[in-house]
Amino acid sequence: MSTPAKSDRAAWLQGPSAECSAVPAERKNPWRLILLGAPGVGKGTQAELLTERLGACHLSTGDAFRAAGMQSSCSQSPAMRAALEYMRRGELVPDSTVWEMVRERSDCIVNCGGFILDGFPRTLGQAESLKELMEKEELSLSAVVDYELPLDDIIQRLSGRRTCEKCKSVFHVTERPPKVGGVCDRCGGHLFQREDDRPEAITVRLEAYERSTAPLIQFYKELGLLLPIVAKGSPDEIMARTMEKLEALSMRLLA
Ligand code: AP5
Numbered sequence: 001m002s003t004p005a006k007s008d009r010a011a012w013l014q015g016p017s018a019e020c021s022a023v024p025a026e027r028k029n030p031w032r033l034i035l036l037g038a039p040g041v042g043k044g045t046q047a048e049l050l051t052e053r054l055g056a057c058h059l060s061t062g063d064a065f066r067a068a069g070m071q072s073s074c075s076q077s078p079a080m081r082a083a084l085e086y087m088r089r090g091e092l093v094p095d096s097t098v099w100e101m102v103r104e105r106s107d108c109i110v111n112c113g114g115f116i117l118d119g120f121p122r123t124l125g126q127a128e129s130l131k132e133l134m135e136k137e138e139l140s141l142s143a144v145v146d147y148e149l150p151l152d153d154i155i156q157r158l159s160g161r162r163t164c165e166k167c168k169s170v171f172h173v174t175e176r177p178p179k180v181g182g183v184c185d186r187c188g189g190h191l192f193q194r195e196d197d198r199p200e201a202i203t204v205r206l207e208a209y210e211r212s213t214a215p216l217i218q219f220y221k222e223l224g225l226l227l228p229i230v231a232k233g234s235p236d237e238i239m240a241r242t243m244e245k246l247e248a249l250s251m252r253l254l255a
Contacts, residue, residue: 030114056114
């Protein structure tokens with residue numbers, strides 16, 4: 001499989017008026033995936049690796065909110081300013097604000113050569129909104145990958161995470177360190193620690209996950225879309241495990 005050019009995801013991160021630097025080629029059977037799992041389980045890391053293999057766009061609602069947070073506060077809508085406050089505390093942003101942002105960017109879901117949704121949907125309401133949009137566009141999901149990891153590992157991953165200010169690549173101080181401390185390997189951008197990786201915000205995020213997001217596991221299981229994956233081991237090992245299940249699925253769909 002050849003490596004597709006990596007998109008800067010401008011249309012997703014900055015909104016529909018921006019244009020992506022590289023758009024995935026049209027594909028006959030594009031991958032349309034959702035990544036589920038607790039905060040810090042490694043969804044963003046896997047989304048980056050899978051994007052390189054599958055050529056689908058990495059669509060993270062957390063990244064889109066953080067990109068909005070980088071804009072000057074006068075260019076942020078009141079709803080967006082409120083959303084950024086929810087994020088700082090580790091709480092979920094209200095469904096109406098999330099859906100407004102996703103709906104504005106629905107071209108990335110509908111017209112892209114496939115997608116990997118990371119951090120969305122996160123509530124049953126969001127899952128229903130996505131289902132309606134996809135039904136209206138006559139699109140179907142390929143699978144919902146659910147990453148599973150014990151709580152202690154999750155906390156260790158979150159507390160050592162560093163993220164690139166520019167391209168949003170994700171590192172870890174011990175598990176996935178950059179070649180030069182504090183500098184992104186991919187684009188040379190500055191690496192920072194997310195505000196919601198403070199211990200008190202981590203607790204709130206894990207509670208929000210259990211309360212609002214974990215029920216999606218049953219929702220997608222009943223739709224026959226769930227692919228559970230053990231998220232232990234190195235990022236490459238987890239990616240290989242994921243690819244193995246996706247390849248088996250694609251063989252079944254072609255049979
Ligand atoms: P979001 O950005 O989506 O954060 P999250 O779901 O909490 O997930 P994370 O980004 O924290 O973790 P991850 O699973 O992607 O792990 P990562 O790959 O970075 O959302 C943030 C906030 O935005 C929410 O709290 C909410 O307020 C708001 N929001 C966003 N979407 C929303 C929605 N739909 N509805 C409502 N609110 C919404 O990895 C973590 C660390 O571990 C990294 O340092 C990484 O290098 C390391 N690592 C990864 N894999 C491995 C491995 N295999 N071994 C060792 N280390 C590893």
